[in-house]
Amino acid sequence: MGLKEEFEEHAEKAKTLPESTSNENRLVLYGLYKQATVGNVDTSRPGMFNMRDRAKWDAWKAIEGKSKDQAMNDYIAKVKQLLAA
Template structure:
C-alpha cells in the first residue's frame, strides 16, 4: 500500500474513534490533513471573532514547512497513537 492510500485509510479510521480526541489533537490532525492534501496555507488568517476558524488556520500554518509526504506520515502516526489510546481505554 502506498503512502497516499495509507493516509486515506487513516483519515477514515480516525472517524471510528469512540471518544472524541482533545481539541489539541483535533487541531494537530486538521493542520496535518490540510498540509498533506493542499500544501501551505493560502488564505489570510481569520479575524479574532472567528476563534474556531482562527485556531484551525493556526494549526495548518504551524505545519506549513512540511512536505505533503511528511504531513501524511505525521498524520498516520498521530491517528495510530489515538487508536492505541482508545484501544487501551477500551480494554480496561
Template sequence: MALQEEFKEYAEKAKFLPPTTKDSDKLALYGLYKQATVGAINTNRPGFFSPTERAKWDAWKAVEGKIKEEAMTDYIAKVKQLQEVAST
C-alpha cells in the same frame, strides 16, 4: 501499501476517534491533513470573532513547510497514537 492509500485509510479511521479526543489533537490532525492535501496555507488568518476557524488556521500554519509525504506520515502516526490511547 502506498503512502497515499494508507493516508486515505487513516483519514477514514480518524472520523471514528472517540468523542473524548482532545481538541488539541483534533487540531493537530486538521493541520496535518490540510498540509498533506492542500499544501502551504493559502488563506489569511481569520479574525478574532471566528475562534474556531482561527484555531484551525493556526494548526495548519504550525505545520507549514512540511512536504506532502512528511505530513501524510505524521498524520498516520498521530491517528495510530490516538487509537492506542483510546483503546487503553
C-alpha cells in the same frame, strides 16, 4: 499499499476517534491533513471573532513548510497513536 492509500485509510479511521479526543489533538490532525492535501496555508487568517476557524488556521500554519509526504506520515502516526490510547 502506497502512502496516499494508507493516508486515506487513516483519514477514514480518524472519523471514528472517541468524543473524548482533545481539541488539541484534533487541531494537530487538522493541520497535518490540510498540509498533506493542500500544502502550505493559502488563505488569510480568519478574524478574531471566528475562534474556531482561527484555531484551525493556526494549527495548519504551525506546520507550514512540511512536505506533503512528511505530513501524511505524521498524520498516519498521530491517528495510530490516538486509536491506541
